[in-house]
Amino acid sequence: MNARFGLPHPLLSFALFFVWLMLAGASAGYVVLGLLLAWILPLVTRGFWPDTPRIKKPWKLLPYTLKVILDIIIASLTVARLVLSFRRKPQPAFVCYPLTLTDPMGITMLASTISLTPGTVSADVSDDHRVLLIHAVDVSDDQELIEDIHDRYEKALLEVFQ
């Protein structure tokens, strides 16, 4: 593909096109305008974007997304139970989670997933991208939490990105 006039970020173009259609409605003129915008905007802003994320197996993102949506619903129920149980004091903890993912995009997705799923918020990534600091609101066993996150989410993301 021609480097100057091609699509430097196909995923970005795809997202732009669909967000445009959702905003403007799907009449013929808007579809053409959306296609034009999806082609031109990534070209104009090319210099500001870091490297294109390398998603090896995009179709594996679908079951992952479904699992995460399910876990988000469970997460709010857990938070609800915690908030409404007036007698018991929660047992918060900071946990260092050793990352096996190396792709920045993958780490971002894992951190966002952790923030949206039961009892945990990702607080920070170490400078060398090896350790993720997680704040858990009510946890008794750190090791169990680490293994749980690894089995549930990181393995699935490893398959997508490697």
Added chain:
Amino acid sequence: MIEIALKVTIALIALAVVLNVYRLIRGPDATDRVLALDTLYINAIALILLLDIQLDTRLYLESALLIAVMGFIGTVALAKYLKRGSVIE
């Protein structure tokens, strides 16, 4: 049925807004206040969506979207300011 559910939901969100304002005034840290503001704008989006259903119009949807975008940018800018002392370096 929807009318009753709508009124109950508006009452629930209004109560949530009161609790958010309590945290906004009480603090004790600046980060708590920013978090309270963040929750407030999300609740404002909910109120706008409910108002849209109540009035049976779609006029205010765009404003809800704008509040979502601007609120997020505001939260990030405030958090960055608290961390670094400046927003744009």
Added chain:
Amino acid sequence: MTLAIELGISILLIIGGVFALIGAIGLARLPDFYTRLHGPTKATTIGVGSIALASFAYFAGANASYDLIELLIMVFLFMTAPISANFLAKAAMHLKVKTTDNTRGQPWDQ
């Protein structure tokens, strides 16, 4: 609109309101900043997401106008909630916000 759709929309609305309220209660009564961060990021986000879904279903069912802006708002909220939580946690660690006494582990600041 059939009764089933009305019932579904009403349930979505009430669920949304209850979860937004739970998020606010968590914000008001949990002991320290880091635990308070959990309420708004999860409960409030899913509450407003549920209300947005109800709004979408209402307009699709009432006058068959399939405007997708509500879904856009929902997706946007779910994408931004963890990011703002992360930014706030970083700011709190930098400012060395106090944690409750029974917190295990330490926040670090680099």
